Amino acid sequence: MGMKDFNWVYPHRAMAHFGPGSLNKLPELAAPYGKDTRIMLVTGRSAMRSTGILDRVLDLLGADRVVVFDRVSPNPTTGEAHQAAALYKQERCGLFVGLGGGSALDAAKAAALMVHHQGDLADYMLQKKNFGPRAEPVITINTTAGTGTEVNAAFVITIPEIENKYALSAPAAWPAHAIVDPELCLHLPADQTASTGLDALSHACESLWCKRSQPAGDAHCFEAIRVILEWLPRTVDALDDLECRARMSYAALTAGFALLSTGTAVAHGMSYPITARRGTPHGFACTFVIPQALEFNMPVLDGEKKARLFELLKVSSEHAAVEVLQQFIEAHGAPRSLADIGLGADDLPALVDATNPFNCANNLRPITRQDLVSL
Numbered sequence: 001m002g003m004k005d006f007n008w009v010y011p012h013r014a015m016a017h018f019g020p021g022s023l024n025k026l027p028e029l030a031a032p033y034g035k036d037t038r039i040m041l042v043t044g045r046s047a048m049r050s051t052g053i054l055d056r057v058l059d060l061l062g063a064d065r066v067v068v069f070d071r072v073s074p075n076p077t078t079g080e081a082h083q084a085a086a087l088y089k090q091e092r093c094g095l096f097v098g099l100g101g102g103s104a105l106d107a108a109k110a111a112a113l114m115v116h117h118q119g120d121l122a123d124y125m126l127q128k129k130n131f132g133p134r135a136e137p138v139i140t141i142n143t144t145a146g147t148g149t150e151v152n153a154a155f156v157i158t159i160p161e162i163e164n165k166y167a168l169s170a171p172a173a174w175p176a177h178a179i180v181d182p183e184l185c186l187h188l189p190a191d192q193t194a195s196t197g198l199d200a201l202s203h204a205c206e207s208l209w210c211k212r213s214q215p216a217g218d219a220h221c222f223e224a225i226r227v228i229l230e231w232l233p234r235t236v237d238a239l240d241d242l243e244c245r246a247r248m249s250y251a252a253l254t255a256g257f258a259l260l261s262t263g264t265a266v267a268h269g270m271s272y273p274i275t276a277r278r279g280t281p282h283g284f285a286c287t288f289v290i291p292q293a294l295e296f297n298m299p300v301l302d303g304e305k306k307a308r309l310f311e312l313l314k315v316s317s318e319h320a321a322v323e324v325l326q327q328f329i330e331a332h333g334a335p336r337s338l339a340d341i342g343l344g345a346d347d348l349p350a351l352v353d354a355t356n357p358f359n360c361a362n363n364l365r366p367i368t369r370q371d372l373v374s375l
């Protein structure tokens with residue numbers, strides 16, 4: 001039989017509230033947690049302040065009951081999640097709101113778990129320990145269109161001691177609600193718009209060529225790829241166009257739905273040490289080897305899936321599919337070579353050694369150390 005068995009969580013557990021102005025639903029969504037409940041707002045250091053979005057959120061919730069934790073860095077660390085969890089307990093909060101790009105949302109989810117778990121978050125990220133079923137409730141408000149973390153239970157945390165990032169999915173970290181308001185993306189500059197859009201593209205691609213891929217997830221991936229190929233170039237050229245922003249927010253959300261059950265593969269696995277060591281933005285780091293990953297997985301890709309991908313890329317051969325994907329990501333600023341990310345050939349063995357084994361284990365075609373070097 002051509003079809004394989006699969007597991008699929010549907011409907012997913014985070015309710016997504018999509019549309020311009022959906023931020024205004026926040027008081028209504030927070031209400032069931034109690035009108036006087038103290039709320040911890042987890043966000044980055046400056047962007048939400050300078051754009052006025054932080055003030056809007058404080059007004060909507062009532063500033064006097066919000067504890068602002070604004071120490072999340074672009075690549076949130078175990079230490080930041082521990083600090084947020086400790087402050088949450090100290091201030092007797094009852095709800096997390098993550099506000100920002102993937103970093104703030106991931107930090108909120110990790111902190112929500114650490115309120116109920118002992119020990120070092122690093123041990124959980126390295127899968128030496130497993131999270132139990134308890135976490136504090138989280139509402140996510142994303143201000144970029146890329147990660148998909150707003151609607152899934154996964155989060156990525158940097159462990160500074162080993163200069164690497166790890167992704168983990170813990171069912172208790174599933175957000176209760178996700179506010180996906182494309183108006184909040186209007187502030188994003190061109191480079192961040194491009195890198196986050198490429199992140200969404202890489203989620204859709206990697207979900208297609210991972211071991212946990214499945215028909216329901218594939219449908220979301222193809223839709224995300226279709227929208228991104230058409231709308232990312234237009235969005236980068238018209239940063240204040242709400243229609244463009246809405247299309248990209250939708251595409252990122254759609255790819256995020258696929259990630260609920262699929263996870264990512266080799267390109268994400270290789271991206272984590274690149275970002276942790278070189279500071280390359282996540283979306284650029286994870287598309288760095290996307291064309292090569294397509295080429296590598298092509299021999300094991302299902303025929304129907306390959307045909308649909310060719311149709312979307314408007315090509316008729318494997319070689320052309322890889323070329324078109326390469327041109328698209330390069331046109332949006334992704335690095336072309338090791339030199340572009342500040343590495344030389346001598347750095348390659350260390351990069352390969354630090355590539356995440358969990359992501360590689362989910363790659364559709366089994367991958368060896370030598371394969372990683374060749375990519």
Ligand SMILES: [Fe+2]
Pocket residue numbers: 147199202203268282286
């Ligand atoms: Fe990603």
